[in-house]
Amino acid sequence: MSYALISIIFCSQIGSIVTARSPDPLNPELNLRSKQHVIKINQTLHVACRGSSPISWSWPDHVMNGTERISIINFNSEDHKKPYCSNLTLSDAQAKDTGYFYCNTSSSNIKQRKTAIYIFVKDKHNPFVKQYAEVPKVLYVIVGQRLLIPCRTTAPHFNVTLKLNDHSLTIDGKKVIWDSKQGFVIPRTTLNFTGLLSCETTVNGNTFYSYYLTHRKVNRINSVQLNVTSPVKMLSGRSLAIKCTVTTELNSRVAINWDFPGKGNRNNSILKRIDQSDHMINTFYSTLVIDKVLTSDKGNYICQVRNGDTGKKRKATVNVYEKPFISARCRKSCVAEVLAGQAVYHFPIKVKAFPPPDVLWLKNGQPITERSIRYNITGHELIIRDVSEEDGGSYSIILELKQWKLFKNITFTLNVNGASPLLKMEKLKQPTEFQKAIIIDYHLCKKSTREISRRTGVPKSSVKLIINKYMKRSSVVNKSCSERAKKVHGESHHSLRKKVKQNRKGNRGITLRFSKDM
Numbered sequence: 001m002s003y004a005l006i007s008i009i010f011c012s013q014i015g016s017i018v019t020a021r022s023p024d025p026l027n028p029e030l031n032l033r034s035k036q037h038v039i040k041i042n043q044t045l046h047v048a049c050r051g052s053s054p055i056s057w058s059w060p061d062h063v064m065n066g067t068e069r070i071s072i073i074n075f076n077s078e079d080h081k082k083p084y085c086s087n088l089t090l091s092d093a094q095a096k097d098t099g100y101f102y103c104n105t106s107s108s109n110i111k112q113r114k115t116a117i118y119i120f121v122k123d124k125h126n127p128f129v130k131q132y133a134e135v136p137k138v139l140y141v142i143v144g145q146r147l148l149i150p151c152r153t154t155a156p157h158f159n160v161t162l163k164l165n166d167h168s169l170t171i172d173g174k175k176v177i178w179d180s181k182q183g184f185v186i187p188r189t190t191l192n193f194t195g196l197l198s199c200e201t202t203v204n205g206n207t208f209y210s211y212y213l214t215h216r217k218v219n220r221i222n223s224v225q226l227n228v229t230s231p232v233k234m235l236s237g238r239s240l241a242i243k244c245t246v247t248t249e250l251n252s253r254v255a256i257n258w259d260f261p262g263k264g265n266r267n268n269s270i271l272k273r274i275d276q277s278d279h280m281i282n283t284f285y286s287t288l289v290i291d292k293v294l295t296s297d298k299g300n301y302i303c304q305v306r307n308g309d310t311g312k313k314r315k316a317t318v319n320v321y322e323k324p325f326i327s328a329r330c331r332k333s334c335v336a337e338v339l340a341g342q343a344v345y346h347f348p349i350k351v352k353a354f355p356p357p358d359v360l361w362l363k364n365g366q367p368i369t370e371r372s373i374r375y376n377i378t379g380h381e382l383i384i385r386d387v388s389e390e391d392g393g394s395y396s397i398i399l400e401l402k403q404w405k406l407f408k409n410i411t412f413t414l415n416v417n418g419a420s421p422l423l424k425m426e427k428l429k430q431p432t433e434f435q436k437a438i439i440i441d442y443h444l445c446k447k448s449t450r451e452i453s454r455r456t457g458v459p460k461s462s463v464k465l466i467i468n469k470y471m472k473r474s475s476v477v478n479k480s481c482s483e484r485a486k487k488v489h490g491e492s493h494h495s496l497r498k499k500v501k502q503n504r505k506g507n508r509g510i511t512l513r514f515s516k517d518m
Contacts, residue, residue: 026052028103028115036118036181038155045090045119049103055086056106058114060099095123095154096130118181122155124203128210129154136211140253141193142308143216147186151199151210156180158201165195191216215251219308222247222281226303231317233354235324240293242316244303246284255306256286261299266290295320326353326399326408328380337415342387347412349397351380357399357406364393392416431458436466443467 028051039045049055057072069092075085084105090097098121106112129152141147153160162169162176162184171178177185186193197212227243234240246254258270268290275283290297298320304313331348338345359380361368368375368382374391376383380399384391392415399408431439435456442452449467453460 026105027113028055028105030103030115030117032117034117036120036156038120038122039093041093041095041121041123043093043121045088045093045097047088047101047103047117048085049088049115050083050085051103051105051113052083053105055084056104057086057088058102058104059090060097060101093119093121095121095126097121098129098152098154120153120155120180127153127155127158127201127203127208128199131208131210132212133209136196136213139197139212139214140217141189141214142219143189143191145189147189147193147214148182149184149186149197149199149212151183151212153180153201158203160184160199160201163198163200164193166198217308218249218252219310220249220252221254221305221307221310221312222249224303224305224312224314226314226316228316230315231319233319233321234293235355236295236320236322237292240290240297240318241287242301242303243285243287244305244314246286246305248282248284248307250280250282252282252307254284256284257304257306258286258288259300259302259304260288260297262290262297266297293318293320295322321354324353324355324401324404324406326357326401326406327351328353328397328399328408328410330410330412334411335413335415337417338387339417340387340389343385345384345387345391345414347382347395347397347414349380349382349410349412351397351399353399353401353408355401357401357408360398360400362396362398365396368395387416389416389418431456431462431466439463439466440470443470 028049031048037045049057054076055074059070069090071089071091073087073089075087086103088101088103098119100116100118102114102116104112104114130150137150139147139149149162151160158180160178160180162171162178169176171184175186175188177187179185184199194214194216197214199210199212201208223246225245227245232240232242244256244258246256248254256272262268268288271285271287271289273285275285286303288301288303298318300315300317302313302315305311328349328351331350336348356379359377361375361377361382368377374385376385380397382395382397393413395412395414397410397412400406435458438456439452439458442455447455449460449463452458453463456463458466
């Protein structure tokens with residue numbers, strides 16, 4: 001009986017469409033009921049399929065290169081009670097045609113359904129579907145994960161042996177599994193699967209080999225760094241180059257991608273390089289170069305790194321200015337008044353400029369750097385420490401971009417008034433060395449801060465500061481209460497004043513106030 005007649009009979013059958021492998025009546029049905037089918041090389045393959053909706057076919061990718069060897073005939077009936085039917089014919093079958101062939105059905109109301117059959121094209125001269133006899137195929141290995149060694153065969157009965165570095169491995173069906181449709185499967189890879197793997201089979205007295213080189217892949221990314229500090233400022237028309245440096249452990253291969261404002265619209269180049277000179281790490285370089293940047297190129301430039309399931313990224317913000325500029329002004333007023341004795345004074349000048357200009361500060365027409373070590377200039381900012389009355393005067397900041405002939409000058413007047421009475425009183429209230437010693441003694445005698453302040457007349461804040469400094473500097477953990485504090489508390493008011501006078505001879509200006517209850 002001819003195949004055409006068999007197909008007509010198969011397609012004309014009416015009834016529920018149920019395949020041998022699926023109880024679902026919506027799945028298409030093949031005339032070949034087994035899960036796999038074997039034909040010889042150069043033979044013709046015939047497969048018929050019927051389903052409840054229009055049919056399409058799919059087959060191994062490489063067969064697409066020779067579609068002239070495939071013919072498809074569809075039988076579509078206007079009677080919706082009859083199934084759709086299609087015949088696929090593959091002529092002059094080759095060993096590389098070995099693989100899954102799918103019959104697919106789909107409609108607007110039903111999702112795609114498919115039924116597969118695995119076709120072996122037996123070739124005694126090419127027992128492996130894909131053979132790597134001269135140059136090994138690299139297989140990336142991740143410890144603990146599944147490894148597939150793809151030495152599938154053109155016939156299911158070929159006996160294949162797996163070797164690792166010339167040592168045969170036991171195919172136990174658990175740690176090492178053989179599947180003629182896939183090859184060897186290692187469900188859970190260990191560190192032992194490192195080196196040269198070989199699949200070997202003997203057909204008609206001839207031995208065939210297919211080699212695979214394992215490469216242990218490590219997902220860890222040690223570091224990702226950019227060679228620029230964000231934000232990057234530059235003028236329009238200049239070239240931008242940002243280098244992304246990635247370090248990983250050995251046996252790692254990373255994917256580096258760039259994301260930036262002009263991606264897809266701007267001409268750019270990406271230079272890549274790998275440095276493996278270090279025996280401990282791999283270093284990957286990716287440099288993004290954009291010639292003659294425009295103001296539209298401003299934005300975030302992101303280096304995205306992937307190593308397996310691990311990812312990291314670094315970002316730099318780029319500001320592009322159309323032309324150089326200088327902008328400067330006083331924040332509130334160009335005249336200020338301060339009191340002598342102020343610890344620090346910052347001149348309230350706001351400056352915006354690019355490129356960074358040359359800065360010169362003058363006081364009364366003279367460069368400030370020659371006047372006092374109390375004056376500190378950082379960038380365009382001027383700071384005066386321990387302000388005195390002599391610091392009053394007229395201050396000028398001169399900003400200049402010589403190359404572009406840009407100039408800006410701001411004049412600021414600083415008036416310094418004498419120290420306030422309160423500030424002078426605060427200085428007089430500073431504790432003497434004698435008072436500090438008494439405070440420490442009281443502290444060692446377990447007196448509270450409040451009581452020490454009441455007995456010595458020193459503010460509680462100063463008492464706390466003296467005790468804290470003592471605790472930081474003292475190298476002795478436990479010190480006993482000295483007799484000095486006890487005697488001070490027990491002596492008369494007159495005798496204490498006498499001791500204070502004696503102390504003044506060695507320390508002028510030392511004063512001690514005692515509470516009336518001492």
